[in-house]
Amino acid sequence: MPASGTDYIRERAESFQRLRKRLLAWYFVPGMAFFLIDIATIVFNASGSLQLLLFFPGFILMSAGATKYRCPTCDRIPTEGDGIEFNPEKCGNCGTVLRWKNEV
Numbered sequence: 763m764p765a766s767g768t769d770y771i772r773e774r775a776e777s778f779q780r781l782r783k784r785l786l787a788w789y790f791v792p793g794m795a796f797f798l799i800d801i802a803t804i805v806f807n808a809s810g811s812l813q814l815l816l817f818f819p820g821f822i823l824m825s826a827g828a829t830k831y832r833c834p835t836c837d838r839i840p841t842e843g844d845g846i847e848f849n850p851e852k853c854g855n856c857g858t859v860l861r862w863k864n865e866v
Contacts, residue, residue, distance in 0.1 A: 775862040777834050782849065789827025796820025833858055 800816040833840050836856035840847050847854065851861045 771859050772862055774834050775859050778860040779862075781831070781834075785827045785831055789823050789830070793820045793823035793827065796823065833860065 796816055797820045800813055800820060803813050803816060828839070828846070831839055831846070833853040833856060835858040836853060838853070838855045840850045840860060841854040842850060843854075849861060852858065853860055
């Protein structure tokens with residue numbers, strides 16, 4: 763494969779990893795924090811309205827992040843079997859490399 767093809771594949775993989783890190787920081791981590799706080803309110807018998815107030819922002823953040831999580835080539839959510847693969851090596855739909863060899 764020519765060097766330009768390898769560079770293109772690597773650039774696509776790095777682009778996807780940048781997107782993944784941004785989504786983690788802005789959507790998934792805050793969304794999970796809301797869910798964990800919501801679980802704590804259930805354990806400590808907080809009011810139902812407080813539980814809903816904590817559940818909905820977490821749900822909205824996780825849902826919004828999931829809609830932006832797309833393969834840069836086919837613009838579909840990378841899947842593995844029946845579920846979403848969070849850090850795939852390749853897109854399950856089009857086969858595009860999404861994680862370069864040295865990336866974790």
